[in-house]
Amino acid sequence: MATHDSAPSDDDDDLPPLVVTSLSNLSFLVIDDSPVSLALMDGVLNSASVGTVQKASSVFAAASILADPLKKTDCIICDHHMDGMTGLSLLQRIRAGRNTVIPRDIRFIMLTGDSNTDLVRAAAALDVNGFIKKPITVSAVLKTIHLAFGRQLQLKPAADYAKVVLPTGPKR
Numbered sequence: 356m357a358t359h360d361s362a363p364s365d366d367d368d369d370l371p372p373l374v375v376t377s378l379s380n381l382s383f384l385v386i387d388d389s390p391v392s393l394a395l396m397d398g399v400l401n402s403a404s405v406g407t408v409q410k411a412s413s414v415f416a417a418a419s420i421l422a423d424p425l426k427k428t429d430c431i432i433c434d435h436h437m438d439g440m441t442g443l444s445l446l447q448r449i450r451a452g453r454n455t456v457i458p459r460d461i462r463f464i465m466l467t468g469d470s471n472t473d474l475v476r477a478a479a480a481l482d483v484n485g486f487i488k489k490p491i492t493v494s495a496v497l498k499t500i501h502l503a504f505g506r507q508l509q510l511k512p513a514a515d516y517a518k519v520v521l522p523t524g525p526k527r
Contacts, residue, residue, distance in 0.1 A: 378400075378403055378404060378405040378406070378500070379404055379405065379406055380406050381405055381406050381429040381430060381504075382405075382406050382407040382409065382426070382427045382428050382429050382430075383400055383405055383407070383408050383409070383428070383429065383430050383431075383432060384409045384410075384411065384417060384420055384421065384428045384430070384431045384432070385397065385400070385410050385411070385432045385433075385466075386410075386411045386412075386413070386414060386417045386431065386432070386433040386434060386437070386442065386445070387410075387412070387433070387434040387437070387466065388412050388413055388434065388437045388438060389434070390412070392434065392466070392489070392491075393410045393412065395491060396408075396410075396432060396466070396496070397410060399491065399493050399496050400496075402493065403493075403496075403497055403500075407427075409426065409428070413437060413438065413439055413440075414437060414439060414440040414441075414442075414444070414445045415440070417431075417433075417445070418454075421454075421456060421457050422456050424456075428461065429461075429462060430462035430463070430484075430500065430503065430504075431449075431461060431462070431463045431464070432464045432466050432487070433445060433446070433463065433464070433465060433466060434466050434467055435465055435466070435467035435469060435474065436467065436468075436469060441521070442465055442466070442467070443465070443474065443477055443478060443481065443521050443522075444521060446465070446478070446483060447481055447516055447517070447519060447521060449461060449463065450481050450482060450510070450511075450513070450516035451513045451514070451516040451517040452513040452516075453517075459510055459513065460508050460510055462484045462485075462503045462504060462508075463483055463484050463485075464483070464484055464485035464486070464487060464499055464500070464503055465478050465483050465485070465486045465487070466487045466489065466491070467486075467487075467488065468488065468489035468490075470486075470488055471522070473522035474522050477519055477520070477521050477522055480516075480519045481516055481519055482508055482510065482511070482516075484502075484503035484506070484508065485499035485500070485502060485503040486499070487499050
């Protein structure tokens with residue numbers, strides 16, 4: 356009788372297979388108001404040999420990058436708790452089609468130290484492509500990116516996203 360040392364566990368049955376995506380031609384926009392977090396994500400992405408990494412310290416600074424037709428963005432990695440506009444608010448605006456320059460189906464990964472249930476539910480309702488809990492690890496970031504690019508997103512009507520109630524709560 357043959358045995359398999361690498362048999363999948365029962366927990367793996369519900370997960371889709373991990374599709375490894377070549378990152379070398381992809382452009383990432385990291386949005387975080389923490390200079391330390393921006394530097395860490397920049398280092399992780401560059402160590403993974405991504406095509407380009409653009410950084411913004413606020414959603415408003417990111418808007419000018421996203422509006423520039425000469426700057427390609429394949430994936431947004433965005434902190435949630437920021438002054439002015441939260442990451443979930445940005446995701447909602449994108450999915451609801453409130454900005455015609457940003458494709459509604461752009462890959463969007465939430466980056467936050469906050470994993471309260473309301474935030475996670477709202478992110479799921481807005482079809483977030485991934486969720487990275489701070490403090491980050493290289494393996495968690497890369498796995499989340501590969502999962503985000505390995506799944507096809509079936510967008511709901513824009514009005515459905517506009518109706519999602521975003522959580523309010525303490526910052527950081």
